[in-house]
Amino acid sequence: xxxxxxxxxxxxxxxxxxxxxxxxxxxxxxxxxxxxxxxxxxxxxxxxxxxxxxxxxxxxxxxxxxxxxxxxxxxxxxxxxxxxxxxxxxxxxxxxxxxxxxxxxxxxxxxxxxxxxxxxxxxxxxxxxxxxxxxxxxxxxxxxxxxxxxxxxxxxxxxxxxxxxxxxxxxxxxxxxxxxxxxxxxxxxxxxxxxxxxxxxxxxxxxxxxxxxxxxxxxxxxxxxxxxxxxxxxxxxxxxxxxxxxxxxxxxxxxxxxxxxxxxxxxxxxxxxxxxxxxxxxxxxxxxxxxxxxxxxxxxxxxxxxxxxxxxxxxxxxxxxxxxxxxxxxxxxxxxxxxxxxxxxxxxxxxxxxxxxxxxxxxxxxxxxxxxxxxxxxxxxxxxxxxxxxxxxxxxxxxxxxxxxxxxxxxxxxxxxxxxxxxxxxxxxxxxxxxxxxxxxxxxxxxxxxxxxxxxxxxxxxxxxxxxxxxxxxxxxxxxxxxxxxxxxxxxxxxxxxxxxxxxxxxxxxxxxxxxxxxxxxxxxxxxxxxxxxxxxxxxxxxxxxxxxxxxxxxxxxxxxxxxxxxxxxxxxxxxxxxxxxxxxxxxxxxxxxxxxxxxxxxxxxxxxxxxxxxxxxxxxxxxxxxxxxxxxxxxxxxxxxxxxxxxxxxxxxxxxxxxxxxxxxxxxxxxxxxxxxxxxxxxxxxxxxxxxxxxxxxxxxxxxxxxxxxxxxxxxxxxxxxxxxxxxxxxxxxxxxxxxxxxxxxxxxxxxxxxxxxxxxxxxxxxxxxxxxxxxxxxxxxxxxxxxxxxxxxxxxxxxxxxxxxx
Numbered sequence: 139x140x141x142x143x144x145x146x147x148x149x150x151x152x153x154x155x156x157x158x159x160x161x162x163x164x165x166x167x168x169x170x171x172x173x174x175x176x177x178x179x180x181x182x183x184x185x186x187x188x189x190x191x192x193x194x195x196x197x198x199x200x201x202x203x204x205x206x207x208x209x210x211x212x213x214x215x216x217x218x219x220x221x222x223x224x225x226x227x228x229x230x231x232x233x234x235x236x237x238x239x240x241x242x243x244x245x246x247x248x249x250x251x252x253x254x255x256x257x258x259x260x261x262x263x264x265x266x267x268x269x270x271x272x273x274x275x276x277x278x279x280x281x282x283x284x285x286x287x288x289x290x291x292x293x294x295x296x297x298x299x300x301x302x303x304x305x306x307x308x309x310x311x312x313x314x315x316x317x318x319x320x321x322x323x324x325x326x327x328x329x330x331x332x333x334x335x336x337x338x339x340x341x342x343x344x345x346x347x348x349x350x351x352x353x354x355x356x357x358x359x360x361x362x363x364x365x366x367x368x369x370x371x372x373x374x375x376x377x378x379x380x381x382x383x384x385x386x387x388x389x390x391x392x393x394x395x396x397x398x399x400x401x402x403x404x405x406x407x408x409x410x411x412x413x414x415x416x417x418x419x420x421x422x423x424x425x426x427x428x429x430x431x432x433x434x435x436x437x438x439x440x441x442x443x444x445x446x447x448x449x450x451x452x453x454x455x456x457x458x459x460x461x462x463x464x465x466x467x468x469x470x471x472x473x474x475x476x477x478x479x480x481x482x483x484x485x486x487x488x489x490x491x492x493x494x495x496x497x498x499x500x501x502x503x504x505x506x507x508x509x510x511x512x513x514x515x516x517x518x519x520x521x522x523x524x525x526x527x528x529x530x531x532x533x534x535x536x537x538x539x540x541x542x543x544x545x546x547x548x549x550x551x552x553x554x555x556x557x558x559x560x561x562x563x564x565x566x567x568x569x570x571x572x573x574x575x576x577x578x579x580x581x582x583x584x585x586x587x588x589x590x591x592x593x594x595x596x597x598x599x600x601x602x603x604x605x606x607x608x609x610x611x612x613x614x615x616x617x618x619x620x621x622x623x624x625x626x627x628x629x630x631x632x633x634x635x636x637x638x639x640x641x642x643x644x645x646x647x648x649x650x651x652x653x654x655x656x657x658x659x660x661x662x663x664x665x666x667x668x669x670x671x672x673x674x675x676x677x678x679x680x681x682x683x684x685x686x687x688x689x690x691x692x693x694x695x696x697x698x699x700x701x702x703x704x705x706x707x708x709x710x711x712x713x714x715x716x717x718x719x720x721x722x723x724x725x726x727x728x729x730x731x732x733x734x735x736x737x738x739x740x741x742x743x744x745x746x747x748x749x750x751x752x753x754x755x756x757x758x759x760x761x762x763x764x765x766x767x768x769x770x771x772x773x774x775x776x777x778x779x780x781x782x783x784x785x786x787x788x789x790x791x792x793x794x795x796x797x798x799x800x801x802x803x804x805x806x807x808x809x810x811x812x813x814x815x816x817x818x819x820x821x822x823x824x825x826x827x828x829x830x831x832x833x834x835x836x837x838x839x840x841x842x843x844x845x846x847x848x849x850x851x852x853x854x855x856x857x858x859x860x861x862x863x864x865x866x867x868x869x870x871x872x873x874x875x876x877x878x879x880x881x882x883x884x885x886x887x888x889x890x891x892x893x894x895x896x897x898x899x900x901x902x903x904x905x906x907x908x909x910x911x912x913x914x915x916x917x918x919x920x921x922x923x924x925x926x927x928x929x930x931x932x933x934x935x936x937x938x939x940x941x942x943x944x945x946x
Contacts, residue, residue, distance in 0.1 A: 158204040158228040159577075161515060162236030164197040164213055164221070170397070171197030172241060175215040182208040182224075196452075198515055203631035206230045215241065231577075235515070265346070267291065267786070269339040282336060282360055283328040287891075289339055290800040290828065291784050292358070293848070298325035299756070302355040303343055303782040304804030304824070305748055306755070306854075307697035307726065309353025312360050313459075315506065315524060316350065319562070326500060328360075330439045330465050332387045334375045334918065335406055337363045343746070344675070344693045344732050347625040347641025348570065348581060351673040354697040354728040354750060362404065362443065363391055370394045371924030381914035383411035383434075393924075403444040411436045416908040418715075422901055423765035426483045428476040431711055433494075437467035445506075453512040462503040469496045473712045477766060486543035492712035496534035503527050516574040528562040538713045552713060553600040560701075561592045578630020584623060591617040591701040609656035617701035619649040635681050643673040645696070651704050651721055665704070665721050671696055689734040699723035699754055703772040717770040724774055726752045742786040753778040755808070756854035759816070760902040768902055775810040775818060775855055794834035802826045808855050816900040822858060824851025842868035842883075857906075859895035864888075864912065879920040886912040 160179065164172040177199045178190045188209065193199040199213075206228050213221040218241040228234060269289040286292050286300055293301045300308045310317045310324060319327055340359040342349070349357060363373075372392035379385040387408030394401045411434065418429045441463035448456045471494040477487050504526035511519045534556040540549045570583035597611035627641035651665040677691040703719050710716040728750040735743045753775035761767035785801040803825040810818040830844035845865040852858050868883040894907035 158206060158230065158232045158234070159200065159202045160204065160211070160226070160228075160234045160236070161198065161200040162239050163515070164193050164199065164215075165238055165240050166218060167240065167242060169240075171195070172215055172218070173197055175199075175213050177201065177211065177213045179204075179209050179211050182210055182226075196512060200515075203634060203637060204228060205634045206232075213239065213241070218242070265342060265344075267341040267343075269341065271333055271336045271338055281329045281333060282331040283325055285333055285336065285339065286328075286358070288828070288844070288846070289341060289358075290786060291341060291343070291802055293826070293851075299853070300355075300358065302341060302358070303744075303746055303748075303784060303802070304780045304806055305355035305728070305730075305750075305782075306753075307354030307728070307750075309350075309355075309357045310360070311357055313362055314359060315504070315526075316352070316566075319528065326465070327502075329410075330408070330437070330441065330463065330500075331360070331362075332377065332389065332406065332408060334377055334387065334920065335362055335389055335391075335404060335441075337361050344691050344730050345695075346639065346675055346693075347627045347643040347673065348583065350585065350587075350621075350623060351643055351645055351671070351694070351696050352698060354695050354726060354748075356695075369396075369924060371922075373920055373922045375918065375920035377916060377918040379914050379916035381911040382413060383911060385410040385412070385914075398449055400447040400449075401445075403442070405442050407438075407440045409436075409438045412911040414908065414910045416906065418904055418906045420768055420905075421480055421903045422760045422768065424480050425766050426478050426480045427714065427766060427768075428478075429474065429715060431471060431473045431715075433469055433471035435467060435469050437465060439463060439465040455508075455510045457506075457508040457510075459506040459508070460504070462501070464501040465499065467498050469498065470494070471711070473715070475712060475714050488549060489541045489543065489545050490538060490712060490714060491541065491545070492536055492538045494534060494536045494711070496532055498530070498532045500528075500530045502529070518572050520568075520570045522566070522568040524564070524566045524568075526562075526564045528560075528564075530560045532556070532558045534558070536710065536712070554710075555598040555600055555605050556710075557594070557596040557598070559594045563590045564588070575628070576630065578628055580626075580628050582624075582626040584625070585621075586623075587621045589617070589619045591615075593617070593701060593705055595705075607656070610660065612656045613660075614654040615701065615705040616652045616654065617649070617704065619647065619698070621648075622646045629677075637679045639675075639677040639679075641675045643675075644670065645673065646670040647698065647725075649698070651701070653706065653721065662721075667725075669725075671725075671727070685738045687736040689732075689736075691730075691732045691734075693730050695728050695730065697726045697728070697754060699725065699772070703754065714764070714767040715769070716767070720772045723754055723772060724752050726750055726754050726774065740788055744782075744784045746780075746782045746784075748778075748780045748782075750778040750780075751776070753808070753855075757818075757856060757899055758897045758902060758904055759900045768904065773810070773812070773855070775808055777807075777809050779805075779807040781805045796832045798830045800826075800828040804851070806852055808852065810855070812900075818855050818899065820852055820856050820858070822850065822852035825849040838871060840870045842866075842870070844868070853895070856899045857895055857897040859893055862891055862893055864891040874921075877922045879918070879922075881918040881920075882916065884915045886914070889913045 164175050166172050173193055173195045175193045176190060177193060179188045179201055181188050189201055191199050191201050209226040209228065210222065210224040211226060221239055221241050223236065223239070226234070267290055271285060283294065283298060287294050291303050299306060302308050317324060317327065338361045340361060341356070342359065343356040345357050372390065374390045376388040377386065385408070387406060389404065389406035391404045392402065414433050416431045420427045420429065443461040445457060445459035450456060473492040473494065475490040477490065478485055479487065504524065507523040509521045513519060536556070537551060537553045539551040541547060542549060564587070566585065566587040568583065568585040570581065572579060572581040574580070593615040595613055597608045598605035599608050623643060623645040625641060625643035627639070629637065629639035631637040647667060647669055649667040653662050655661045673694045673696070675691070675693040677689060679687065679689045681687045704721050704723060705719040706721050709718070728748050730746060730748045732744055732746040754772055755775050756770060757773050758768060758770050761769055782802065782804040787799040789797045791797060806822050806824070808818050808820040826846060826848040828846040830842065833841045835841050845863065847861065847863040849861050850859060864886040865888055866883065866885045867887065868881065870879065870881045872879055889912070891912040892907065892909035897904045
């Protein structure tokens with residue numbers, strides 16, 4: 139109720155301030171919308187630049203928050219003559235609509251125009267940070283998860299968990315659609331998206347009410363390539379990468395667009411072989427274990443994406459999108475554990491060797507139906523219907539063999555096999571509506587989503603080569619989650635220098651986790667969760683001068699435990715090392731506050747604070763049944779405090795040399811008391827520095843040097859890691875009138891991207907270290923075909939591009 143009253147008060151206050159605005163629609167000489175044109179507004183008195191905006195995909199531009207006075211307007215676009223409107227006189231509170239403004243044909247054909255500008259690697263916008271994958275040469279040979287390590291403010295830990303601004307619980311989207319996977323399944327999915335298919339990665343650390351509240355650290359939206367040029371266009375690319383093992387992929391994209399429809403598609407295939415090496419030294423219950431785990435993964439994958447947009451007149455669009463993929467792979471892992479007493483660690487008692495092999499398949503299919511109706515220049519309605527099906531299967535063989543200290547005499551053995559499978563069905567329906575109201579923008583909508591997950595865990599004891607189902611350790615786990623959501627949002631200028639935004643989202647969650655034991659004596663009651671949460675957000679933006687802008691934002695978010703962390707069955711590396719879920723987890727709630735400052739439209743600084751209650755975190759602890767064994771599980775921390783500072787600094791020291799620097803620092807405080815001495819009291823200060831230098835070299839070559847250094851920090855609840863760093867080199871050359879791109883790169887050339895650290899919790903002290911196939915050399919060839927230059931809406935650079943950020 140307090141939040142609703144606050145929104146009402148803000149609406150009332152906003153009506154007291156009357157600001158002017160200008161809008162219109164840009165069209166080319168053929169009557170087609172001109173998207174991404176730059177629209178600059180100048181003051182008549184001294185011809186000084188007042189504000190700049192960019193037209194959207196429908197050619198519509200809006201310049202808000204204007205004071206009364208006299209102006210002239212200038213719109214520019216490559217290949218068209220500049221469009222100028224003079225003698226613009228605005229009175230207080232006036233909303234001026236120019237209607238359709240038409241460009242005249244330029245003196246130069248678009249086929250003759252060469253656009254040499256490239257997108258910046260990182261763009262900082264009011265609501266998000268954009269990591270342009272195509273803005274860095276060193277992205278070749280990478281996948282979506284690897285690219286996260288290079289994105290500003292993002293870190294990936296040794297278990298492939300993704301953090302933003304020091305906060306865990308990030309929500310992953312693909313083309314604006316949430317990915318319903320978590321943990322290792324999410325990591326495997328992202329590893330099968332090659333960098334060559336990705337256009338950009340949007341990092342939204344404090345989303346508004348329009349976005350679902352799931353994800354404490356915000357949203358990372360991976361946007362795949364899609365050509366919006368008229369005619370037939372496309373590209374074919376191939377990449378080969380060599381580390382200890384080889385990787386390769388080939389992909390093709392095609393697009394046909396005219397006035398009535400747009401058809402687009404992507405087809406890709408790849409193969410990879412990679413390794414992961416880990417070692418742990420553990421002290422617990424008077425026992426010392428020295429463990430290594432080395433694994434090799436081989437994968438083959440195919441993915442596709444095809445869609446059609448039908449343009450129903452100038453204001454309505456009906457779109458269909460189908461995507462899918464299939465991945466098959468096998469894994470072989472060597473796990474060895476040397477066991478001794480703490481008092482005499484060099485005297486080995488016995489050695490456990492577990493040589494795991496597994497065959498894995500993962501496939502998915504998703505379907506989307508979208509309808510958009512631009513009712514007017516101020517009103518729009520958007521409807522999305524989505525259905526997705528994800529299926530994962532794994533057959534694993536694990537012999538646990540105990541040897542004497544010489545590893546030559548077999549003492550005993552326990553041989554197990556596992557048959558595990560997961561079927562996920564996700565259904566969503568979403569409606570969004572926007573309109574002008576009281577001089578600002580009012581939006582509201584609703585969403586329904588259901589995730590149904592069926593998980594099977596079959597545990598076999600193998601005796602004399604015959605698998606015998608162990609009913610005490612086998613189970614099914616079914617999880618059904620429904621979320622009903624509604625929201626309202628509003629933003630508008632209060633004065634020429636001050637604007638605000640506010641929103642409120644409500645989500646009702648109805649979830650049931652049902653563990654079905656094969657042994658009836660182990661049957662437990664279902665875990666039922668039924669609750670409603672309110673998620674307010676608010677923001678103020680103050681621009682005292684053109685070169686200075688401040689933004690203060692607050693948001694409340696939630697992170698619900700998913701089926702993977704709730705399922706209590708064991709996932710084992712060996713008898714002495716395993717992972718299990720926790721069916722008693724409760725959702726975590728976070729409150730985020732961010733203060734941002736932008737200087738000269740280029741340099742961006744952000745200070746944030748978050749308080750998370752019931753933080754869901756990963757802990758390493760001793761097994762209560764076997765004094766030699768340790769396991770990883772999930773628990774709720776009482777509280778987590780995170781303070782973060784981030785700076786984004788693009789520079790150009792020389793005409794042919796551009797540089798980008800990102801600085802980030804966090805202080806993390808984890809607190810929890812589980813009783814009986816199981817206490818979490820961990821504080822850590824961590825920092826990271828990322829730099830990229832791009833240099834124009836002779837012979838039309840472009841060189842790139844990039845790298846990062848990450849200081850010590852904490853992963854999960856208690857694992858304190860040490861510093862790591864990487865240095866990458868890249869080179870690019872274009873051929874055949876910029877249609878053929880050739881890129882070569884070398885990543886982590888000093889092989890320092892590995893990790894090491896220590897965990898102390900509940901009587902278990904563990905030291906660990908690991909490496910993977912991060913040192914690689916790659917080459918990529920990409921050829922573009924079709925009419926890319928015909929009415930292709932490419933942006934200009936320099937003052938016009940900077941002005942766009944001012945207008946936002």
